[in-house]
Amino acid sequence: MRRILVTGQGGQLATGLTDALPARDFTPLLVGQPDFDFVDPAGVARAFAAARPEAVVNCAAWTAVDAAEDQEPAAFLANALGPAQLAGLCAAADIPLIQVSTDYVFDGAKGAPYDEADPPAPVSAYGRTKLAGEWAALAGNPRTLVLRTAWVHAPVGRNFVDTMLRLGAEREELRVVADQRGAPTAAPDLADAIAGILAVIRDAGWQPAHRSVFHAVNAGETTWHGFAEAIFAMAGGKRPRVVPIATSDYPTKAHRPADSRLLTRKLAEVFGVTLPSWEDGLRRVLAARG
Numbered sequence: 001m002r003r004i005l006v007t008g009q010g011g012q013l014a015t016g017l018t019d020a021l022p023a024r025d026f027t028p029l030l031v032g033q034p035d036f037d038f039v040d041p042a043g044v045a046r047a048f049a050a051a052r053p054e055a056v057v058n059c060a061a062w063t064a065v066d067a068a069e070d071q072e073p074a075a076f077l078a079n080a081l082g083p084a085q086l087a088g089l090c091a092a093a094d095i096p097l098i099q100v101s102t103d104y105v106f107d108g109a110k111g112a113p114y115d116e117a118d119p120p121a122p123v124s125a126y127g128r129t130k131l132a133g134e135w136a137a138l139a140g141n142p143r144t145l146v147l148r149t150a151w152v153h154a155p156v157g158r159n160f161v162d163t164m165l166r167l168g169a170e171r172e173e174l175r176v177v178a179d180q181r182g183a184p185t186a187a188p189d190l191a192d193a194i195a196g197i198l199a200v201i202r203d204a205g206w207q208p209a210h211r212s213v214f215h216a217v218n219a220g221e222t223t224w225h226g227f228a229e230a231i232f233a234m235a236g237g238k239r240p241r242v243v244p245i246a247t248s249d250y251p252t253k254a255h256r257p258a259d260s261r262l263l264t265r266k267l268a269e270v271f272g273v274t275l276p277s278w279e280d281g282l283r284r285v286l287a288a289r290g
């Protein structure tokens with residue numbers, strides 16, 4: 001197993017995989033829009049056939065959480081129907097599919113970190129469409145593994161780190177939500193974890209226990225406010241005041257889970273894969289931004 005089809009070229013996680021996969025002796029085959037677009041199933045099938053992959057990592061997704069509230073059918077197409085088609089293609093080729101998913105499948109009301117057996121209950125259109133994608137991917141291919149992550153940031157693309165540094169350079173004071181808990185996850189660390197999972201599947205073979213849901217986030221936890229403070233402390237340079245506010249002070253179109261901490265024990269037990277602390281992940285991303 002060498003040739004890994006990676007969808008969502010140019011996105012945060014797909015970009016991370018371009019480094020992480022070769023480090024484990026895999027060849028990443030990246031596909032993205034406009035050639036690979038879930039709105040065009042024939043094009044998806046063509047790209048799949050041309051790549052002749054031995055495994056697939058689906059990083060392509062509608063990730064605009066607020067916009068999904070008004071455009072749920074379009075988000076459903078990318079986040080559920082797309083994975084359904086990919087699962088069918090992978091089943092026909094008898095190859096593994098890693099479907100990347102999200103902490104937003106939970107409502108955040110548990111009051112403790114979620115494990116994979118906790119019942120999902122999404123509170124947003126994005127969460128609903130991603131949950132449907134998990135089911136479609138698992139139902140459509142005997143060799144599907146769903147990997148839920150959270151609060152992804154990267155040296156490339158629009159993300160919280162990028163937004164904080166941009167706004168922090170312009171303003172003396174930033175107001176940041178302090179009552180949502182989770183684990184910021186560095187795309188390069190998540191990409192390393194995915195490469196590690198694929199290496200186990202390659203070396204030990206696909207096992208029935210792999211057809212399951214796994215959580216993969218950087219270790220530890222914080223709030224958006226704590227994350228913002230850490231960004232400015234580590235980045236150096238101009239440091240704005242970061243004022244803690246409540247979610248209710250910053251209304252957004254989509255509801256977000258208040259506490260979506262994820263337990264990652266299962267990933268460690270089944271694959272021997274762990275991610276570093278979120279602070280180390282942030283350091284890595286800031287260093288790569290230059």
Ligand SMILES: NC(=O)c1ccc[n+]([C@@H]2O[C@H](COP(=O)([O-])OP(=O)(O)OC[C@H]3O[C@@H](n4cnc5c(N)ncnc54)[C@H](OP(=O)(O)O)[C@@H]3O)[C@@H](O)[C@H]2O)c1
Nearest residue numbers: 008011012013037038060061063078100102149150151152
């Ligand atoms: N970002 C987060 O905080 C976060 C949190 C939890 C889980 N996740 C999950 O992690 C995975 C990777 O996310 P990411 O942060 O790398 O996302 P990202 O940077 O937004 O990249 C998503 C990619 O998907 C592509 N895409 C969008 N619609 C598509 C369609 N209809 N057909 C084909 N490609 C399409 C985008 O292409 P264009 O750029 O051309 O639109 C982009 O390349 C996703 O499954 C996401 O749901 C992300």
